Amino acid sequence: QVQLVxxxxxxxxxxxxxxxxxKASGYTFTSYDINWVRxxxxxxxxxxxxMNPNRGNTGYxxxxxGRVTMTRNTSISTAYMELSSLKSEDTAIYYCAxxxxxxxxxxxxxxxxxxxx
Amino acid sequence: DIQMTQSPxxxxxxVGDRVTITCRASQGIxxxxxWYQQKPGKAPxxxxxxxxxxxxxxPSRFSGxxxxxxxxxxxxxxxxxxxxxxxxxxxxxxxxxxxGQGTKxxxx
Numbered sequence: 001q002v003q004l005v006x007x008x009x010x011x012x013x014x015x016x017x018x019x020x021x022x023k024a025s026g027y028t029f030t031s032y033d034i035n036w037v038r039x040x041x042x043x044x045x046x047x048x049x050x051m052n053p054n055r056g057n058t059g060y061x062x063x064x065x066g067r068v069t070m071t072r073n074t075s076i077s078t079a080y081m082e083l084s085s086l087k088s089e090d091t092a093i094y095y096c097a098x099x100x101x102x103x104x105x106x107x108x109x110x111x112x113x114x115x116x117x
Numbered sequence: 118d119i120q121m122t123q124s125p126x127x128x129x130x131x132v133g134d135r136v137t138i139t140c141r142a143s144q145g146i147x148x149x150x151x152w153y154q155q156k157p158g159k160a161p162x163x164x165x166x167x168x169x170x171x172x173x174x175x176p177s178r179f180s181g182x183x184x185x186x187x188x189x190x191x192x193x194x195x196x197x198x199x200x201x202x203x204x205x206x207x208x209x210x211x212x213x214x215x216x217g218q219g220t221k222x223x224x225x
Contacts, residue, residue, distance in 0.1 A: 035212075035214060037214070037216075044204065044216060044217075044218050044219045045155075045161065045204055045206075045216040045219070046216070047212075047213045047214045047215065047216065049212070049213075050211075050212045050213075059212045059213075061213060095160055095161075099208075100208075100211055100212075101149070101208050101209075101211040102166070102208060103149075103150070103151025103163060103165075103166035103167070103206060103208060104151075104163070104206075104214075105163045105166075105172070107160035107161060108160065109160060110159075110160055
């Protein structure tokens with residue numbers, strides 16, 4: 001069965017960086033884009049960007065340009081999302097989701113990132 | 118980018134009620150839209166894709182309709198486990214994905 005398992009919760013200070021992982025199983029990792037979506041407490045879902053695990057090419061929402069980097073390690077079927085220059089407003093749950101031009105069915109369980117001094 | 122306007126932002130309803138949630142796209146997206154249910158602390162769960170196709174395992178009281186710019190999620194008879202937040206998502210112009218703002222369905 002398809003699964004996306006994310007890394008655990010993180011607590012970071014303002015200005016620091018965080019790297020969240022998303023390990024895929026149950027399908028061919030390079031066959032589907034991985035997208036990242038975040039959700040601040042009590043807020044809606046916000047798309048951050050996408051990565052093609054086969055070619056490694058990426059695209060980011062304008063809001064995150066210059067601060068976000070999405071990478072992958074195909075040997076271990078894992079995608080990564082790194083967000084730098086963290087601010088308190090980046091406190092949120094970060095999700096990875098499988099898919100591209102489809103309504104994504106498979107999501108990771110979410111990773112809570114807390115930014116606090 | 119395409120904007121998705123979802124309404125209402127919240128509603129109060131009773132068990133057994135019929136509930137309708139709407140998403141409007143700022144431009145035509147064919148039927149490239151899905152609906153999600155999200156409960157606190159959980160990832161979104163896909164209910165509907167391709168505007169009207171019910172996800173396997175989702176109760177038939179959920180239905181989706183519409184195309185181009187107007188879309189509707191209907192719960193025909195609200196059940197206690199349906200109290201949650203619902204989101205639409207369009208992928209016609211992927212990337213990006215664009216979500217509606219969400220509708221919180223609360224107990225009356």
